[in-house]
Amino acid sequence: MIRILVLLVTFLGFIFMPFLTSSGDEKPNWAIVIHGGAGSDPQKWNDAKTKIRETGLHRALTAGRDALANGGNALDTVELVIRILEDDAAFNAGRGAVLTKEGKVELDASIMDGKTGACGAVAGVTATRNPINLARLVMTQTPHVLLAGKGANQFAEQQKVPLVTPDYFLSKARFPENEPHYGTVGCAVLDSNGNLAAGTSTGGTSKKLPGRVGDSPIVGAGTYAANDTCAVSGTGVGEEYIRNSVAYDVAARMRYANESIEEAVTIIMQQTLQVGVGGIIALSKDGKIVMQHNTPGMSCGAADSSGRFETHLVLKNGGAPPPGTTADATKSTTVETEITDVLLQQVEDWNQGDIDSFMKPYWNSDQLTFSSGGKITRGYAKTLQGYKQRYPDAKAMGTLNFEKLEFQTLGSDAMQVLGTWKLARDDKPMEGRFTLVLRKFPEGWKIIHDHTSKKPEEKSENEASEDTVQQ
Ligand code: ASP
Secondary structure, eight states: OHHHHHHHHHHHHHHHHHHHHHSTTSOOSOEEEEEEEEESOGGGSOHHHHHHHHHHHHHHHHHHHHHHHTTOOHHHHHHHHHHHHHHOTTSSSGGGOOOOTTSOOOEEEEEEETTTOOEEEEEEESSBSOHHHHHHHHHHHSSOSEEEHHHHHHHHHHTTOOBOOGGGOOHHHHSOTTSOOOOOEEEEEEOTTSOEEEEEEEOOSTTOOTTOOOSTTSBTTTEEEOTTSEEEEEEEOHHHHHHTTHHHHHHHHHHHHOOOHHHHHHHIIIIISOTTSEEEEEEETTOOEEEEESSSEEEEEEEETTSOEEEESSOGGGGOOOTTSSOHHHHTHHHHHHHHHHHHHHHHHHHTTOHHHHTTTBOOSTTOEEEETTEEEESHHHHHHHHHHHOOSHHHHOEEEEEEEEEEEOSTTEEEEEEEEEEEOSSOOEEEEEEEEEEEETTEEEEEEEEEOOBSOOOOTTTSSTTOBOO
């Protein structure tokens, strides 16, 4: 009888082993995370754009999952998945690349092997169908790491990679010129041999200067992989990722400061990078997946050997860990994230020309105070009216950006936020500082006081005399 029981337990254990070993917090056999760019709020996209993005993510993630489940290695899987995304015109890489100021494409890509530290990259290539393929050839067929411009194009011809003519690139047909379109693609993989790899591919930023190179082909900035820590790919304002060595910083924080992958990414997203800059996908050697963005949205997806399979166009709370589940270092930033989200939404609404929505986070009360250029406006209605007078149309509104946010807690339900604002406009760009006081109401954080200074001073009829107090 005992023997039969032992046999039965062994048999059941065998049957259920794949589920038991891959569930919960246990290390998955393999894992994959992808992104298709950080940027604007997908809720504002039309159905067609939403659909092609979701379909593209699903297709690429499925291919990556199947490759890994069949024993595919990390580098091959990264290349395979990025190729699929490069061939999909819904993303800003390969076929769907955005154009430079001169209306041409200049493509950047990089790939890194976490096992050996080998890496390869190309920048400013103009006729290669799959820049990730060329980046891998730089890694394997040359003693170099990065080839750029003319030399990279010549290398593509020598290597006989598939080349295309300029009409192949469809970004103009798919996305109107005036739509801010981020859609850089990236992938990080842990294979069943415990090897990590990462890669990133992009058309760069729309209307970039010819010759501009972002972070995507810069190993350590947009891409990084090392078997002792993690694999990372970034998306967003490339200049910021280069300045802050973002992809390498995730690994360095894990390696030297013993941070978990989630802590490392959270700190970089919330403390190193300015609000609205971009997103990060990262995968630890233990198969832990992190996806975070500090922009209104990020196309991304994750799968692993436990059966996890998910794609997103936006992550709740930007993918940041929920309160109470994170390490001390990131706990204090939860409230900051909530407020940052409110301010990000304001920027988004302003840039859509929607002052009514922009005003929603203001306290709808006669006690709201708005102080600008020495003039104090009291009450929600008057403040709204003032904004509408000063910014009658989208041209006057220009493009708003908030930077350098500093948070000072004023007790448990109030916060002071300092920062700078910039208004890009054709005729008169402006900038200045602001001090906001926010209070937490049952319906969320509301701005109860806003003090703004600006340069150059805007002298309108009403504002010419300083110290006027409207009651
Ligand atoms: N990081 C890319 C670049 O700056 C753009 C992006 O991710 O959207 O070239």
